Amino acid sequence: MKRHIRFLAYNVRSLWNVGSFFRTCDAFNVEKIFLTGYTGYPPRKEITKTALGAEEFVAWESQKDPLPILQQLKDEGWHLLALEITPDAVALADVIVPDRVCLIVGHELAGVPPEILSLCDQVTKIPMLGKKESLNVAVAAGIALHELRRKHRRA
Helix, strand or coil: CCCEEEEEEECCCCCHHHHHHHHHHHHHCCCCEECCCCCCCCCCCCHHHHCCCCCHCCCCEEEEHEEEEEEHHHCCCCEEECCCCCCCEEEEECCCCEEEEEEEEECCCECCCCCHHHHHHHEEEECCCCCCCCCHHHHHHHHHHHHHHHHHHHH
């Protein structure tokens, strides 16, 4: 069975990060991107610069409020997986997800807010080994999407 992946970004400030989301989502065959909160959306030259045109063919939509989108996905049987550092977050290497998953990322500094986390089926984190203990949100999303695809190929 094929793994279906969707991606939701909430309140991501940097348009260059948004462009990276498009390019990365294309690379990992993400079905749709949801740009929510005040996350920017095409057409913007900053997005195009890093997306390298991927914003033209990766399906996306923009909505201010992510909660109705997430509730609809949940009602349709999608597994909501937040990428966030919380006390109960499961290491990305250990996360087990079904074949329909929506990866959720949040604000570059504030992360995924509690009202979104409360809807999620699971929270995952990328274990940090260095002193800074954080990654750029687009880099973190790329690592998580790669792991979701890699795990599926092994199963």
